Amino acid sequence: MMIESLKYLPRPLESNGALQRHFTDLAPALTARQAAIESARCLYCYDAPCTRICPTEIDVASFIRNIHDKNVNGAAVGILKQNILGGSCARVCPTEILCEDACVRNHDAEGQPVRIGALQRYAVDHMQFAGHPFSRAPSTGKTVAVVGAGPAGLSCAHRLAMLGHDVVVFEAREKAGGLNEYGIAKYKLTDDFARKEVEFLLGVGGIEIRCGQTLGGNLALRDLHARYDAVFLGLGLGASRRLGLAGEDAPGLLAAVDYIAALRQCDDLAALPLPARAIVVGAGNTAIDMAVQLKRLGAAEVTLVYRRGFEAMTATLHEQDIAKANQVRLLTWAQPQDVILNSAGLVAGMRFEKTALEGGRLVGTGATFEVAADAIFKAIGQSLDGASLGDALAATLPREGDKIAVDARFRTIVPGVYAGGDCVAPGQDLTVQAVQHGKLAALAIHHDIQSTVEAA
Structure with a gap:
């Protein structure tokens, strides 16, 4: 386990049972009553702005009307036909900057958007079907390989299965679910919800x-390309970016995602x-998730440090408020300069340089300060794991920055290989x-496979 480098640290003071209550x-x-009242607040706008801004094109006004009419199954189908992971998205989606921000109620005298995320969760949580709500089209006799059982891969697999194709999903980890299983704060996806959602999705x-299958390890793209009618790469971003500082590999300095994964998979939080004192370097939701969870486990002092100001943070204001409510100390305009180690070579803190904007550029001011800490967690972003694209065919895929280049329909430059x-x-x-x-990639794969069949 990656958190081996922290094993010298003490354990939480509270029992597992007490800690679980913090998550x-x-x-x-x-409740049903709250859902009825909230759904009645929706104005069912024509050309609803909430629907237009939803990345998965859920007909928001329609599903809310179904809840209002006590047709919960109808509401759930409306959500899931557009977003098969609608249950987890209702919990983790930043609705405050998407549908709820666009809600006309947000801009009237009331100033309170309809609680769209909570209503979406209500619909999916309370649906009751005798069988799976979606059925498969007649078999096409085609089989597609999907690499990665995260949200992109699972969504692609489900849509392909509905369209009549057989799908084999190759997943590097021991469980499917991707970030929903391993990377989201424990208090956002509770009660093993990620696993239950995968089981529901597979019901189609x-x-x-197939778990334990790693592209660039025991799996090569050229072999998948030869054996399957199409390949979809939903690889995610598996490598944590480096700070580029001496001491970065010392015990006590770890990628935040590794600790979050261990926390999510841990049966005994007290272990x-x-x-006692921690620094989290970063400004996104992962940084907030990390800092808040450390506080909930009982850390006395957690300092989140970012090199720019609050307004530049990628974590939403809602997420920043969660951090403040959990007594996380937020330090801005400071960039890591040195990792401070004690005589035993363990993390003892970090030296930061104060920053400022000069002509729109971020510069160091020369002034420094130190923050004492027993551990440092970096949440400065993820990048594509280079090893996953190591074989000859994968190496031909063009990149934009450190990501795979695709066209508007998620096709890579290699015919039959898609990514998302x-x-x-x-x-x-x-x-x-x-x-x-x-x-969308599944629809493109289906179109391309059918075109090839017809041409033949």
Whole structure:
């Protein structure tokens, strides 16, 4: 386990049972009464702005009207036919900058948007079907390989299965789900929800998941390309970016995503190594998730440090408020300069240089300060794992920056190979965006396979 480098740290003071209570739902689910009242607030706008801004094109007004009319199954189908991971997206999607920000109620005298995310969760959580709500088209006799069982890969696999294709999903880890299983704060996706959602998705049939299969390891793109009718790459971003500082590999300095994954997979939270004082370097939702979870485990002092100002943080204001509510100290205009180690070579803190904007450029001011810490967690972004594109065919895929270049229909330059989610250039690192990429790529794969069949 990657958190081996922290094993010298003490353990939380509270029992596992007490700690688990700190990781219950961040936003409690709506009751039937609350859902009825909230759905009645929707104006069912013609050309609804909430629908137009939804990355997966969910007909928001329609599903809310179904809830209002007590047709929960109808609401759920409306959501899931556009976004098969609608249950997790209802919990983790930044609705405050998407549908709820666009809601006309947000801009009237009331100034309170309809709680679209909570209503979407209500619909998916309370649906009751005798069988799976979606059925497969007649078999096409074609089989597609999907690499990566994260939101993009799962969405692609589900849509392909619905269209009549057989799908084999190759996943590097021991469980399917991607970031929903391993990378989201525990208080956002509770009660093993990620696993239950995968099981529901697989209920459509025609999808096989093979775990422990790593592209660039025991799997080569050229072999998949030869054996399957098409290949979809939903690789995600598996490598943590480096700070580029001496001491970066010292015990006590770790990628935030590795600790979050360990926390999410841990049955006994009281067994996790926990620093009394911690530094989190970063400005996105992962940085906030990391800092807040350390506080909830009982860390006395957690400092989140970012090199620019609050307004430049990629974490939404809602996420920043969560950090403040959990007593996370937020330091801006400071960039890491040195990792401070003690006599035993363990992390003891970090030296930062104060920054400023000069002519629109970020510069160091020369002034420095130190923050003491028993552990440092970097959340400065992820990049594509170079090893995954190591074989000869994968190496021919052009990149934009460190991401795979695709066209508007998620085709790579190699015929029959498609890609989507965080690993491609248009990616926005949103679960909901990855779901849409997978769905659209599946439609392109289906179109291209059918065109080839007809041409033959």
